[in-house]
Amino acid sequence: MSMDTTLATSDTHPVSTAAYDTSCPAPGIGESVYSNKLIPVPVTCPLCASTSGRVKLTINIPDRFERAAGIAAEGYCRHWVECLGCGLLLDVYSHDISAIYSDQYYEAAVEGETVSDRFERVRRMPAEKSDNAGRVQRVIDFISNTWRRSRFPFEHVSPRVLDIGSGTGIFLYRFLEAAPHWRGTAIEPSPQACAHLRTLSLAAPGRRASPIDVIEGYYRRGCVDEKFHLITLNKVVEHVPNPVELVADAAAALHEHGVMYVEVPDKRTLDLRPSTDNNLGALHYCLFDAQTLARVFERAGLEPLCVERYLEPSGKITVSGFGVRREFFFEFAKKK
Numbered sequence: 063m064s065m066d067t068t069l070a071t072s073d074t075h076p077v078s079t080a081a082y083d084t085s086c087p088a089p090g091i092g093e094s095v096y097s098n099k100l101i102p103v104p105v106t107c108p109l110c111a112s113t114s115g116r117v118k119l120t121i122n123i124p125d126r127f128e129r130a131a132g133i134a135a136e137g138y139c140r141h142w143v144e145c146l147g148c149g150l151l152l153d154v155y156s157h158d159i160s161a162i163y164s165d166q167y168y169e170a171a172v173e174g175e176t177v178s179d180r181f182e183r184v185r186r187m188p189a190e191k192s193d194n195a196g197r198v199q200r201v202i203d204f205i206s207n208t209w210r211r212s213r214f215p216f217e218h219v220s221p222r223v224l225d226i227g228s229g230t231g232i233f234l235y236r237f238l239e240a241a242p243h244w245r246g247t248a249i250e251p252s253p254q255a256c257a258h259l260r261t262l263s264l265a266a267p268g269r270r271a272s273p274i275d276v277i278e279g280y281y282r283r284g285c286v287d288e289k290f291h292l293i294t295l296n297k298v299v300e301h302v303p304n305p306v307e308l309v310a311d312a313a314a315a316l317h318e319h320g321v322m323y324v325e326v327p328d329k330r331t332l333d334l335r336p337s338t339d340n341n342l343g344a345l346h347y348c349l350f351d352a353q354t355l356a357r358v359f360e361r362a363g364l365e366p367l368c369v370e371r372y373l374e375p376s377g378k379i380t381v382s383g384f385g386v387r388r389e390f391f392f393e394f395a396k397k398k
């Protein structure tokens with residue numbers, strides 16, 4: 063099998079849109095091949111700028127998102143390449159995938175369920191079976207501990223949370239339910255999801271309603287005026303070609319005593335799950351481990367804290383971590 067692959071670089075999207083000239087003769091359509099072949103990858107790793115990679119997996123069939131966007135099986139080829147500089151797993155395409163994030167995307171994503179139905183299904187899951195319940199607890203524990211140790215007078219602020227790429231809003235909903243004194247803002251590009259998010263209400267007898275502010279669109283630096291005490295990126299960073307840029311842009315909206323939470327699929331998914339696993343699909347530009355996620359925080363100017371990998375109740379292998387402003391960390395961690 064030949065893996066001689068000549069890659070052309072693109073200035074603006076070094077990984078995602080690099081069309082490479084290969085007929086990718088093997089494997090056949092519909093097959094996947096695992097390898098450890100060293101190949102030169104003349105695209106810049108968005109994390110460490112290395113130009114050397116190792117092909118770990120070749121996929122020769124479009125996934126359901128690509129099929130929904132009309133990408134043909136004929137001549138299809140996609141490689142998962144491990145960066146030899148930092149270990150980041152990069153999805154290298156033979157084709158332009160920008161069409162995936164079209165109107166058909168959300169239909170393919172929810173697989174016939176409405177956004178509200180999906181929200182309700184996840185909301186009713188018992189806590190021990192819910193990835194989201196674990197996530198909410200992880201975030202609340204971290205913030206409580208960090209603010210208590212730092213002596214940040216959190217009792218006297220009206221904290222605000224910004225959830226970037228909210229989807230069904232299940233995280234924000236559960237978080238606000240558990241921490242009702244917080245106010246929430248959701249940013250979400252899908253119009254269908256935004257229509258659903260605007261209907262969410264946490265009003266209950268005897269309790270103040272905590273409506274969620276909804277911003278329709280992609281997060282861009284400067285798209286919000288205020289600073290947030292918590293910014294969350296749940297399974298979002300792997301969907302952009304430049305993870306450092308997104309986290310750095312998000313950090314611009316972080317309050318000086320704020321906390322950022324980033325959760326991404328773990329690269330071990332490639333070794334331990336079938337090649338058809340959703341996290342190995344074309345929507346994912348990068349897969350991480352604890353080291354590469356910590357590096358994303360550092361390169362974005364944040365101090366990484368509590369970066370960990372774990373198996374979620376759904377079976378997903380996940381890595382997550384928190385980032386705070388360096389000055390904030392130094393302020394409370396320095397011995398007086």
Ligand SMILES: [Zn+2]
Nearest residue numbers: 107110145148
């Ligand atoms: Zn790298």
